[in-house]
Amino acid sequence: MSIILNVEALDKTYPIKKIFKETIELKALTNISFHLAKKETLGIVGESGCGKSTLAKVLTKLENISSGEINFRGKNFNTLSAHEFHSFIQMVFQDPYQSLNPRKKAFDIIAAPLRINSELNEKEISLKVHEMLRKVGLREEFASRYPHHFSGGQRQRIGIARALMLRPEVLILDEPVSALDVSIGAQVLNLLLELQNEFSLSYLFISHDLSVIQHMSDRIIVMYLGRIVEYGTRDEVFNNPQHPYTKALLESAPKPQKGKETSANILKGELPSALNLPIGCAFAPRCPIATEKCKSFIPELEIKKNRMVACFEA
């Protein structure tokens, strides 16, 4: 498998300025390293505030990184031209009701990437837009309609079509189905799987929904407060989770079929503020197996049982 995206020791901090007080740093991402291969899906899961969306933002250059390196096919992403960059990586957003301009027709929304980043004339663009509409399962006459004519699932298809216009190699999917009903979400997931095969796409699939991540991913990253806590293949992480946070997440997911004792292991407390991180392991205050060592030292990612885990006790 050829690796097309490689992220090395990525940090992202935001300065928080307050009048008459020293500027403090909010660590949104700390020491994030991973790689993504051709046609692979890497799932990123974690609760709100864990840095999933910040990661999507720095990878699409919507935010600058503080330190670390991002390489696309071996080239540093800062050296790429805007055109090269945009035809390498694109993004599909969570809320299809907010990510489409309500005053533009579907055609113009989908054509925008080509108008900005290509030399094609309007006739060629029109052909490509209609072809893409068919590929994402929309009728060609929909091109002249405005976003409010469409249902949530159809809007998300438009968002996907727009992201694919420059034929990117990597698609970042930031919670692409969490705003949709179950039956519509399933249709969109199926579409994403078909498109992945057809265009040989690599997906970075961000979600808080474990069942969606489990269904879509080859490998999985579990994040907690800006750090990777577990990183491995889908089967290793789901069938034999090692980090206590991963275990707690899997146990919290509601299942229709009643298990034995379900509510025995509820995770106590909430995510601490990223401005006021614990000294040791960030998960220690909520962790059922935390020791004194966990409270004063930060565990690094290590290979344990065929995956990477950041835990002293795992």
Add this chain to the structure above:
Amino acid sequence: MSNHLLSVQDLNIFFKSDKNLTPIHAVRDLSFSIDQGEMLGVVGESGSGKSITNLAIMGLLPETAIVSAKEFVFNKNALLELKDTTWQKIRGGEISMIFQDPMSALNPFLSVEFQMIETIKAHKGLSKKEARELSLDLLDQVGIASPKERLSSFPFELSGGMAQRVMIAMAISSDPKLLIADEPTTALDVTIQKQILTLLKSLQNKKNMSIILVTHDLGVIGEFSEKVQVMYAGEVVEAGKTEEIINAPQHPYTSALLNSRPGAVIRKAKTILPSISGIVPSFNQRPQGCQFHPRCNFTQSDCINQKISLLNGCRCIHPLTNGVNL
């Protein structure tokens, strides 16, 4: 008259509208009941009529709504004949409601203390001091760590989970007989969702309170509610014991809904999900006959023309017998 806490027989809700000459039929022939201390799960996609039904129980439908029912009785009060003054006692008093987004349900300009005391004074007639003490006690009951500090907080200082706990504390302050929870955890993370649902379950048992739990997540229903009704396009399509319905759904819609969940069964990664084609029909484009027939895999000619009634908890003339059809 029955002994149920809430008993609904053939509830129909129409909306008048200028554009359409015929009123929009939003909820059709809805019948269900809930007993004291019982939890009823309601599942359905957007547009299925679940929220409108809740608003009807709370008496909060807009003036354009036309409500009719053979029976619509809460705790011996016929809800459709209530005077405004009686409604004020029942709404927020005997029936309380918590909403999907706790952040927008709280007033951002007022402290938690002000909002809680206001509610308690309105329903219990306590003095300000007594109301404050009760607020502290309630916050403690819903598992808020330092009630005194939180009482003086403003909503923006609370996390989503804490804001929902405050909403629950306010909702149970009047010792309601019925609590309507409309997607109470959809905006929350899974670990917090579990905490909130466990809290609701324990309150149900401790206070012998009835709860209507509305959600689109069959997982939540399966884990927390013994009874469930599945709604589609303004109708109940299947109702009964959660365990039976989840293990052996009779209605093709329930079955398809269960199967289209990514985690329904352990599948190989990246297999195509059995999805339901099409979308829920909008209010003014409802089909004849079975509401689900245009999207159903098992449609036969007799599904298209006749009105189908709920028989043995399932609104289908060709119910599935072997449960899950994968």
